[in-house]
Amino acid sequence: MRKSILVIVKGPPSDDKAKAGLFPVTIRQFCTIFETVYVFSIKDQKGEKAETLNNLGDAIYINPLMAPGTFLGDMPVNAVNSQLIASAVASFCNGKDIDLVLSLQSAPDSGKFAKQVANRLGRPFGSWEHLTSYERKRFIGQRRRLKDFFRKADGIAAVSEPVLSHIQSNFGVTLKNSVAIPNPAPEDIESSEPVDTTSFESYRKSGPMIGAWTKWRKIKRLDILIDAFLMTLERFPDAQLLVAGRVMHEPGPKAQHPNIHFLGHLSRDQVRSLAHAVDFCCVPSDYETFGLPIVEALAAGKPVVATNSDGPKSIMTEDYLGELTPTGDLNSFADAMVQTVERLQDYDAHEIRQFAISRYGKQAQIDRWAAFFDTMTG
DSSP, rough: OEEEEEEEEEOOOOSSSSTHHHHHHHHHHHHHEEEEEEEEEETTTTTTTTTOOOOSSTTTTTGGGGTTTOOOOOOOTTTTTHHHHHHHHHHHTSSOOEEEEESSOOOIIIIIIHHHHHHTOOEEEEEEOOGGGGTOOGGGGGGHHHHHHHHOOOOOEEEEEHHHHHHHHTTTTOOEEEEEOOOOGGGGOOOOOOOHHHHHHTTTOSSSSEEEEEHHHHHHHHHHHHHHHHHHHHHHOOEEEEEEEOHHHHHHHGOOOEOOOOOEEEOHHHHHHHHSSSSSSEESSSOSSSSSHHHHHTTTOOOEEEEEEEHHHHHOOOOEEEEOOOHHHHHHHHHHHHHHHGGGGGHHHHHHHHHHHHHHHHHHHHHHHHHHHHHHHO
């Protein structure tokens, strides 16, 4: 077993957070690979959240800026003082047999800070990337520093191969050590215990029940989902659409249709119940670096209708998993929804579920990380 890893995150890794909720799962997996896992948050340098973060397995959530003789505890990490804070973190880690430093929340946030700490420790560094912004060519004011980070990193993981390609093309770099490591599936996807779906069954009428869950930013294309569902209703008038997650913009009057139900924010347990309750899941995004709802639906044995954006096409590699359509194509998405309803009896729930577990279950993820760390440390 390897000695120690220092994990740098942006905010405290909490199961309650939509995106950062993935990171406790990953950190707990690291605890099976390393003897000691240290976690430092650049937004909680004083470690004030330590008492509430009891979800990190055996990982140690550190607060080096509160060490004796350190006077930086109230200073946020920024361009002015990041070097001072990096020195304090490195001093804390001296003598702790750190094998490598890894950022879990992308280069623009915690990656550059991870590089500063690693350089002081003389250890390899890298990051795990998930941003759609690399495809959308943002970071105009940070391009030089980000290019330097990616060029010098000892390892770059990303949630899909296309994200790695976008990084290389956007910044004009060749990554010397890169690998696709998907987002972790919730740890309960492999459970054989029955799932209680009664809280959602009340929405079911005589037709199919369709689900979609995410944080509904504009790039997630709630408009296409609603319009495609209304077109599906022409063939299946008793169909119901269950939409979960925060809606970040006004969905418009069509969303008031009585067969469309907005459920708001759901806990991870509720999402799992929803995935088991619906007949299939929809992911209409223009940009999707991975697509965790797809894995959650597949793990429930349910097919998926998604666009062929980066993440979905990297997951849905078999025809028996569902349908892929061109991004932004309303008619194609509606046709795929209708076709999926017509073929519901043809889908093999056991086959779909086994695909999800074998590809995205806990052991598969641990094996990916262990192999990646081997390449970083030589």
